[in-house]
Amino acid sequence: xxxxxxxxxxxxxxxxxxxxxxxxxxxxxxxxxxxxxxxxxxxxxxxxxxxxxxxxxxxxxxxxxxxxxxxxxxxxxxxxxxxxxxxxxxxxxxxxxxxxxxxxxxxxxxxxxxxxxxxxxxxxxxxxxxxxxxxxxxxxxxxxxxxxxxxxxxxxxxxxxxxxxxxxxxxxxxxxxxxxxxxxxxxxxxxxxxxxxxxxxxxxxxxxxxxxxxxxxxxxxxxxxxxxxxxxxxxxxxxxxxxxxxxxxxxxxxxxxxxxxxxxxxxxxxxxxxxxxxxxxxxxxxxxxxxxxxxx
Numbered sequence: 001x002x003x004x005x006x007x008x009x010x011x012x013x014x015x016x017x018x019x020x021x022x023x024x025x026x027x028x029x030x031x032x033x034x035x036x037x038x039x040x041x042x043x044x045x046x047x048x049x050x051x052x053x054x055x056x057x058x059x060x061x062x063x064x065x066x067x068x069x070x071x072x073x074x075x076x077x078x079x080x081x082x083x084x085x086x087x088x089x090x091x092x093x094x095x096x097x098x099x100x101x102x103x104x105x106x107x108x109x110x111x112x113x114x115x116x117x118x119x120x121x122x123x124x125x126x127x128x129x130x131x132x133x134x135x136x137x138x139x140x141x142x143x144x145x146x147x148x149x150x151x152x153x154x155x156x157x158x159x160x161x162x163x164x165x166x167x168x169x170x171x172x173x174x175x176x177x178x179x180x181x182x183x184x185x186x187x188x189x190x191x192x193x194x195x196x197x198x199x200x201x202x203x204x205x206x207x208x209x210x211x212x213x214x215x216x217x218x219x220x221x222x223x224x225x226x227x228x229x230x231x232x233x234x235x236x237x238x239x240x241x242x243x244x245x246x247x248x249x250x251x252x253x254x255x256x257x258x259x260x261x262x263x264x265x266x267x268x269x270x271x272x273x274x275x276x277x278x279x280x281x282x283x284x285x286x287x288x289x290x291x292x293x294x295x296x
Contacts, residue, residue, distance in 0.1 A: 013089075019145055021068040088254075113129065125157070142233075184245050196230065197258055243257035
């Protein structure tokens, strides 16, 4: 594989483009917004600067990485001659199905189509294509350049050959791939999101405050980040979307999203990206200002 197309220039998309380009792949980064593409390249450049400052790479390595990334606003133009297409759009099932119909029509017949979805059925996505056997999940973790894990998710029709190819490709990126089967939430979010949701219920029911809940999990369970701070980092809208996938997929009350989470998303309190979630943030800074106050 040489030619990699990444659909979506947001946080995950630019991170995926970054790691492929660093390993010498030809990367075509696609987004409908020129502004989003410019922002993505600036983010990649900034992250590479941090690596240069830490002496993990040289300035020549940075320049070579950026040279390997080309930007496009057209899926049709970007997918010509593609070996692998990785979709990294918003966690919205209708949007992903629409994108996969487009890339299936545009990409070469031999190209593998992968999705970075964190919870949506690979089988459902594959069903809208003419090549379900070549559709697979590549769930990168955020931040992509730092985190080692990739969940490699087999759809119902994904072949052994495609799975093996993506497992080996993931290792080439310096990642640790873990093969899992296609059930709601896969492994990572089937375990993580119910924990976050339970932490929100614990707050909602008045058992303890934001900082107290996070402190218990950090100091008592050795988590590097408390579940409410982590929810802010992920995005409360994303957490809610995954809760809904789990609840719809399993039909069990244990996966029902907490009403507080639903209200916060409805109110636009999405976490760090909106400036406020369970904590408040200063624009352009990752630092927490103060824990937010809540109405039940």
